[in-house]
Amino acid sequence: MFENLSLFALQQYWWFLVSLIGALFVFITFVQGGQTLLYTIAKNDAQRNVLVASLGRKWELSFTSLVMFGGALFAAFPLFYSVSFGGAYYVWMAILFCFIIQAVSYEYRKKPDNLFGTRTYEMFLFINGSVGIILIGIAVGTLFTGGNFVKDDMNLSSWTLKTYGLEGVLNPFNVALGFTLFFLARVQAELYFLNNIAEKEIVKNTRIQLVKDAVLFVGFFVLVTVMLLFMSGFAYAGENVFVVEYKFLANFLASPILLILFLTGTLLVLYAIFISLFKNSTKGIWFSGVGTVFVVLSIFCLLGFNNTTIYPSLSDISSSLTIQNSSGSHYTLTAMSYVSLGVPFVLAYIYFVWKSMDKEKVTSAEIEADSHHY
Amino acid sequence: MESTLLVDLSRAQFALTAMYHWLFVPLTLGLSFIVAIMESLYVKTGNEEWKKITKFWMTLFAINFAIGLATGIIMEFEFGTNWSNYSWIVGDIFGAPLAIEGIMAFFMESTFFAVMFFGWNKVSKKMHLLSTWLVAIGSNLSALWILVANGWMQNPVGMEFNVDTARFEMKNFWDVLFNPNAVSKFLHTIASGYVMGALFVIGISAWFLLKRREILFAKRSMIVAASFGLLTSLFLVFSGDESAYQVAQNQPTKLAAMEGLYDGHSRAGIVALGQLNPDKQIGDNQEEFLWSLEVPYALSFLGYRNINAFVPGMDDLVFGNEELGIESAQSKIEKGKVALDALKEYKNAKKEGNLIAATTNLQTFRDNECYLGYGYLDDPKSIIPPIGLTFYSFHIMVGLGGWFVALFFFVLYFSMIGKIEDKKLLLNAALFSIPLGYVAGEAGWIVAEVGRQPWAIQGMLPTGIATSSVDETAVMITLSLFAIIFTALLIAEIKIMLKQIKIGPQGESHV
Numbered sequence: 001m002f003e004n005l006s007l008f009a010l011q012q013y014w015w016f017l018v019s020l021i022g023a024l025f026v027f028i029t030f031v032q033g034g035q036t037l038l039y040t041i042a043k044n045d046a047q048r049n050v051l052v053a054s055l056g057r058k059w060e061l062s063f064t065s066l067v068m069f070g071g072a073l074f075a076a077f078p079l080f081y082s083v084s085f086g087g088a089y090y091v092w093m094a095i096l097f098c099f100i101i102q103a104v105s106y107e108y109r110k111k112p113d114n115l116f117g118t119r120t121y122e123m124f125l126f127i128n129g130s131v132g133i134i135l136i137g138i139a140v141g142t143l144f145t146g147g148n149f150v151k152d153d154m155n156l157s158s159w160t161l162k163t164y165g166l167e168g169v170l171n172p173f174n175v176a177l178g179f180t181l182f183f184l185a186r187v188q189a190e191l192y193f194l195n196n197i198a199e200k201e202i203v204k205n206t207r208i209q210l211v212k213d214a215v216l217f218v219g220f221f222v223l224v225t226v227m228l229l230f231m232s233g234f235a236y237a238g239e240n241v242f243v244v245e246y247k248f249l250a251n252f253l254a255s256p257i258l259l260i261l262f263l264t265g266t267l268l269v270l271y272a273i274f275i276s277l278f279k280n281s282t283k284g285i286w287f288s289g290v291g292t293v294f295v296v297l298s299i300f301c302l303l304g305f306n307n308t309t310i311y312p313s314l315s316d317i318s319s320s321l322t323i324q325n326s327s328g329s330h331y332t333l334t335a336m337s338y339v340s341l342g343v344p345f346v347l348a349y350i351y352f353v354w355k356s357m358d359k360e361k362v363t364s365a366e367i368e369a370d371s372h373h374y
Numbered sequence: 375m376e377s378t379l380l381v382d383l384s385r386a387q388f389a390l391t392a393m394y395h396w397l398f399v400p401l402t403l404g405l406s407f408i409v410a411i412m413e414s415l416y417v418k419t420g421n422e423e424w425k426k427i428t429k430f431w432m433t434l435f436a437i438n439f440a441i442g443l444a445t446g447i448i449m450e451f452e453f454g455t456n457w458s459n460y461s462w463i464v465g466d467i468f469g470a471p472l473a474i475e476g477i478m479a480f481f482m483e484s485t486f487f488a489v490m491f492f493g494w495n496k497v498s499k500k501m502h503l504l505s506t507w508l509v510a511i512g513s514n515l516s517a518l519w520i521l522v523a524n525g526w527m528q529n530p531v532g533m534e535f536n537v538d539t540a541r542f543e544m545k546n547f548w549d550v551l552f553n554p555n556a557v558s559k560f561l562h563t564i565a566s567g568y569v570m571g572a573l574f575v576i577g578i579s580a581w582f583l584l585k586r587r588e589i590l591f592a593k594r595s596m597i598v599a600a601s602f603g604l605l606t607s608l609f610l611v612f613s614g615d616e617s618a619y620q621v622a623q624n625q626p627t628k629l630a631a632m633e634g635l636y637d638g639h640s641r642a643g644i645v646a647l648g649q650l651n652p653d654k655q656i657g658d659n660q661e662e663f664l665w666s667l668e669v670p671y672a673l674s675f676l677g678y679r680n681i682n683a684f685v686p687g688m689d690d691l692v693f694g695n696e697e698l699g700i701e702s703a704q705s706k707i708e709k710g711k712v713a714l715d716a717l718k719e720y721k722n723a724k725k726e727g728n729l730i731a732a733t734t735n736l737q738t739f740r741d742n743e744c745y746l747g748y749g750y751l752d753d754p755k756s757i758i759p760p761i762g763l764t765f766y767s768f769h770i771m772v773g774l775g776g777w778f779v780a781l782f783f784f785v786l787y788f789s790m791i792g793k794i795e796d797k798k799l800l801l802n803a804a805l806f807s808i809p810l811g812y813v814a815g816e817a818g819w820i821v822a823e824v825g826r827q828p829w830a831i832q833g834m835l836p837t838g839i840a841t842s843s844v845d846e847t848a849v850m851i852t853l854s855l856f857a858i859i860f861t862a863l864l865i866a867e868i869k870i871m872l873k874q875i876k877i878g879p880q881g882e883s884h885v
Contacts, residue, residue, distance in 0.1 A: 057492055060484035063443060068476035070450055075473035078465025078541075085451060086458020086842035093852050096451055097859070103444035104863055107436055113873035115866035153721050154540040156459050158843035328466045329536070329543040339474050346481045353485050353505075356497050370492065 002337040010333035011323045012305065014076035017340055019300030021072055022140075023293040025065040026181065030192045030285070031055050032062060033185030035102075035129035038122055041193070041205045046364055048122070049110070049374075054196045054362045055189075056106045056374040061350070063103060075336055079326035080311055083157040084139075087149045088165025091139050098132030106374045133185050137178030138168045143303055144228070144248070145171050146312040151319045160315040173231065176224045183217035184292065187269075191276055191284040198361035207277065214273045221266075228299075234312035234320055241309060241320040251306045258298045258305075265294025383849040384456040384841045387856060389823070391448050393816055394860045398442030398867075400815050403517060403564055404571015404606075405435045406510035410503075411598055417503045427591055430879035431575065432506075434871060436491060441867050445860065456849065460830055460840035467533050467544045468523050475519035482512035517564050525556025528822070529624040530831050535743055537720055537736060542834065555620045559822075562613035565606050566818060569778055570811040572603025576785055577808035578875055580801040583794065591879050596794060600786035607779045614775065615676060621825075622677030622685070625832055627757055628825035630688045631764040633673055636662050638687035638695070644672035647769070650762055656688050656755050688761075692754050703754035710749025713742035747834040759827040767820040774814035781807055 002010065034055045042048040074081045085092050101124035108114045109121035148167065151157040161167055168174045190210040194203060233247025244250065252259045268291025276284035304310050304323050311321040327333065360366070409431050416424035450472060454461050461469075489497060489505035497505070526532075532549030533542045544550060576599045582592035621629045629635075634650050635642065648666030671681040678685070686700055694702025716738035723731035751757065785804060788794040794801070826832060830840040 057488045060443075060487055061481075063447065064476070064480045064484040067447055067450060067480055068473075070454075071469070071473040071476040074450075074454065074461065074465060075469035078469050079462055081454045081465060081469070082458040082461040085454025086456070086461065086844065089455055089842070089844050089848055089852075092451060092455055096448055096455075097855065099447055100444045100859060100863075103447070104440045104866070107440035108866060108870055111437070111870045111873070112877075113869045115862070115869050153725075155462055156843070157462075162845060164844060164848055328469065329539075331547075332466045332470055332544045335544070335547045336470055336473060339470075339477060342477055346477060350481065350485050353489055356501070357488055357493060359496065370495070 002334045005334075005337075007327075007330045007333070008324065010330060010337060011076075011327045013337060014072075014327065014333055015304035015310070015323045016301065017343075018069070018072050018076060019297050019304065020293075021065065021069045022300050023296035025062070025069050026184070026296045027188070027289050027292045028058070028062040028065050029133055029181065029185040030188035031059045032102075032129035032133050033182075033187070033189035034192065035125035035189075036182075036186060037189055037193075037209065038125065041190075041202060041209055043201070043205065047199065047202055049367055050197055050199055050202060050362055050364055051193065052106065052109065052125075052374045053367050054193060057357055059102070059106055063099065066099065076328055076333060077310070077321075077323065077326045078328055079151075079155055079157075080321050082155075083149050083151065083321060083326075084147065084311060087157060087159035088139060088142065088147060088168065089159070090163065091135060091165035091168060095132055095135045095139065098128045098135065102128035102132070109374055129185065130182060133182050134175075134178035137181040138171075138174040139165070140181075141171065141174030141177040142168045143311055144231070144233070145173050146234070146314040146320075148315045149313050149319060150316040151313075157319070173224070173227050176220055176227060180217065180220040180224045183213055183220055184269075186213040187217050187273065188285065188288055188292065191272055191288050194276055195282045195285045196358060196362055198363050210273070210277060214277070218270075234309040234317070235307050236309055236320065236322050236324075237307060239318070241312070241317045241322075243317075247308065248302055251302045251308060254306050255301070258301050261294045261298040261301075265291040265296075265298065267291070268294065377846065378838075380844070380846045380849065381838045381841050383846055383853055385837065387456060387849060387853040388449075388452055390853065390856055390860070391445060391452060392819065392823070394864065395442065395445035395449055396815055396819055397812060397864065398438050398445065399517070400567035400570035400811070401438045401574055402435070402442050402513050403567025404569065404602075405431060405438070405574060406506075406513050406571075407568065408571050408575055408599055408602055409435055410506045410510045411602065412595075413503050413506050415598075417499050423590060423594070426879050427595055430591070431595070432490065433874055434574075434578075437867060437871050437874065439487070441863055444863065448856070456842050456844075457830070457840050458842040460835065463541045463835055463840070464530075464831055466541060467526060467530075467550060470544065470547070471519040471523040471526075471550075475516050479512045479516035479519060483509055483516065486512065514564055517567070518560050521560040521563055522551055522553070522556045524822070525553050525559045526550055527831050528559070528826060529553055529555035529620065530834050535746065537717060537739060538724075540717070540721075542831075555624060558613060558616040558620050562610065562617045563818075565610040565613050566815050568606035569603055569610055569775075570815060572599045572606065572782065573778065573804075573807050573811040575599035576603065576782075577805045580804035581875070582878070584798065584801050584805070588878050588880070589795070593789065593794065596785060597789050600782050600789055603778070604782035604786055607775070607782050610775055611779065614772070618676055619679070625826065626686050627688065627691050628759060628764065628821075629677060630686065630691060631759045631761045631825055632768040632821060633685075634662055634761060634765045635673070635685060635687040636689050638685050638690040640674065640682055640684045641671050642673040642677075642683075642685040643668040643670040644676065645769075650765055652762075656692055656758060688758050692757065703748070703751075703757045706745045706748040707751050707754060709742045709745035710747060710751070712749070713739050713746045714749035716742065717746075744833075747829065747831070747836055750836045750839050751828065756828050759825050764821055764825045767817040767824070771814050771817040771821060774810050774817075777810070778807070778814070 034051060038048050038051055042051050105121040105124040109118055148160045149157050150160060190206045190213060193206045229249040230246065232243050232245050234241055235244045235247060269288045272284035272288035272291060275281035309320040309322050313319040409428055412424060412428040412431065416428055486505040486508040489502060490509050493502050493505060531553050532544060532546035534545050536543045575595050579592040579595040582588045633645055645666045646669050649664045651661050651664050654660045654662055673685050674683040675681045684698055690700050692703050694700050716735045720732055720735035720739060723735060781804060784800055788797050788800065828836050830837045
């Protein structure tokens with residue numbers, strides 16, 4: 001089946017899959033968003049325990065999605081993996097440190113003799129949810145704005161600045177994207193809490209906080225969207241790479257389906273916020289979840305399709321990466337495509353487990369009764 | 375080639391991460407199955423004591439699992455951050471198992487982990503048991519794919535070098551998956567994890583018996599773990615033999631270093647115990663050992679299944695042995711340089727549109743392609759891995775493996791006849807064997823990875839070429855940070871674990 005597809009078709013299929021995994025990861029970052037709200041929504045330790053318990057049953061999915069995103073990039077676009085991770089060294093390392101401290105914090109936070117004390121682990125969770133997510137936004141932003149790398153004839157790459165990716169924080173678009181993801185994660189966390197927790201005080205506090213975060217999210221989102229539509233992008237034709245004004249706006253117009261996806265996703269997220277604030281609905285997370293996946297998917301596809309570079313080089317434009325010059329071979333992409341047929345099965349059992357575990361909302365009483373809790 | 379310091383720092387960082395990771399993974403592999411067996415006994419018998427036993431070991435499993443994840447994520451991304459040339463040159467083959475690991479194993483582990491720990495009152499008993507088994511299976515599937523990738527590094531198969539993209543590309547997925555080296559490596563490694571899990575359960579149960587606490591819990595735990603440990607340790611010996619056989623076939627320099635064998639010969643014996651002569655150099659006539667105890671014929675037999683087989687030593691592999699058709703390292707290096715030059719000329723000719731020159735150079739490259747990796751080396755002696763570290767690590771691993779078989783046997787025997795509580799010496803030995811399990815596991819990985827040097831991919835890609843082109847200072851900073859954070863988290867993990875053990879299975883409300 002897949003072996004009959006052209007290399008370009010496989011490259012497109014894999015960029016779509018990577019985009020989908022990226023979109024699902026952004027959705028699941030509600031876990032990170034929630035981690036930044038432990039001292040905002042919760043007013044005491046008991047309430048914090050409820051928030052942590054609610055997030056703690058999902059945190060591994062966010063961790064796994066990030067690993068999956070990295071693994072898929074490695075397998076499908078090894079040159080991108082090599083150039084970006086080996087070049088923007090400090091940024092990726094900083095992100096990794098943020099995730100190391102998350103992995104232990106849920107389990108160790110309340111354990112006796114945990115060496116650092118509960119507050120430290122809660123601070124780790126906050127760092128993961130704030131610095132980690134903003135840095136991921138900055139790293140993703142460089143896919144649009146470019147990185148300072150060069151590659152030689154053998155496709156071996158190096159970074160031309162000693163700041164190894166940290167210079168990305170000076171680009172307003174990258175930073176705005178980072179904050180957009182951060183506030184999106186918080187908004188989604190609030191929608192998730194409304195759906196998952198049955199404690200009146202927490203629900204009340206969540207709705208109050210949702211107003212503030214929604215305003216900030218919408219502000220940053222509009223800013224990023226405007227910047228994206230008006231910025232220049234990098235296009236390629238054969239081996240040649242060149243700058244095109246309003247490239248992403250042009251990509252939207254060239255691919256109406258992406259535009260529809262983007263607009264539908266945006267409306268769904270806004271609708272989710274609206275019904276949660278004004279209709280007392282607890283179903284907002286599902287609308288915002290689907291909406292987030294739609295928006296992020298459309299933006300990633302905007303980057304990979306219509307002869308657009310997926311990682312422009314600011315040091316040597318001809319070194320820029322595209323889905324065509326950075327992918328795995330036809331054989332590997334074919335083999336991997338068969339493996340990808342397992343993805344719906346994975347999504348199905350995640351859905352099944354999620355549904356089984358969330359039949360009843362989280363309460364303080366339930367946590368106290370459970371022998372294992374965070 | 376990058377500076378030696380950068381390569382060493384990058385190797386140190388990866389080794390640090392891998393060694394910390396391997397402190398936690400074996401216990402995850404082993405304990406997950408032991409817990410699943412215990413829960414199966416609970417579901418089958420309905421006996422609440424088994425549920426209590428299961429939940430206690432599950433708590434320890436979770437503490438260990440969390441930090442295992444933390445170190446695991448780093449390893450995947452370090453291939454990109456510190457080994458970016460590697461990621462490009464072999465990413466077409468190496469990336470696939472990592473991605474499959476994510477799809478097939480990580481999601482299974484992380485999804486059912488939530489049910490395993492928080493689902494006792496939310497799903498049926500059988501669904502809970504299934505989830506526990508799926509976490510165990512997911513952990514082991516994860517090991518399968520990462521070891522397929524590692525097995526390929528030891529014995530690269532199923533691929534071809536693409537001159538246009540300047541990288542190795544996969545040509546046969548099944549060859550990569552069923553690479554004999556990967557199969558034996560997987561079986562040997564998971565078996566070592568099972569043994570570690572069993573040692574852990576037996577050791578802690580022994581502590582309870584020595585303290586005269588939780589007697590029923592400890593005795594039941596011991597019987598399950600000792601049975602599991604005895605079976606898996608015997609399998610560990612069997613798979614270790616197969617692993618060494620694969621090394622003999624594909625990595626003769628590693629085998630020679632493992633055995634301290636300089637001068638190859640037929641009917642070679644295995645050095646069971648010995649001290650290497652520190653003054654001995656490759657090619658000189660000094661004695662290899664200051665003293666040694668050898669099992670005659672064993673190396674020829676285990677390495678080649680023939681007691682008369684010739685086992686090449688390091689001198690043969692460096693200087694060659696015409697009589698036996700062993701090519702010298704110098705000759706391989708020269709051919710490798712021819713391949714590298716031809717590759718460069720081929721690319722230049724293609725750029726200039728000179729098809730005749732491109733075709734000629736391509737042919738020259740193909741004729742010398744199998745020596746490509748050697749073209750990056752200069753010193754023939756550099757094909758030999760660090761001998762002392764490889765030799766002693768190998769012997770420590772094997773010696774401890776033998777001890778574990780004996781320990782499981784005696785613990786099981788005395789448990790079965792109901793006298794285990796009286797055997798204080800054995801109980802103390804079981805307790806102090808917990809760290810020995812970790813020592814054996816780490817030693818095994820030193821043999822595998824240090825013994826592969828100077829190669830990142832055996833015979834194809836030297837470590838010095840595989841590294842990222844970043845500043846030494848940058849790697850120094852991250853290496854220091856990793857060392858600090860991993861050490862701090864390890865101390866936290868040990869403290870938490872010890873506290874939970876002291877609380878014991880009666881502390882139902884442990885958090």
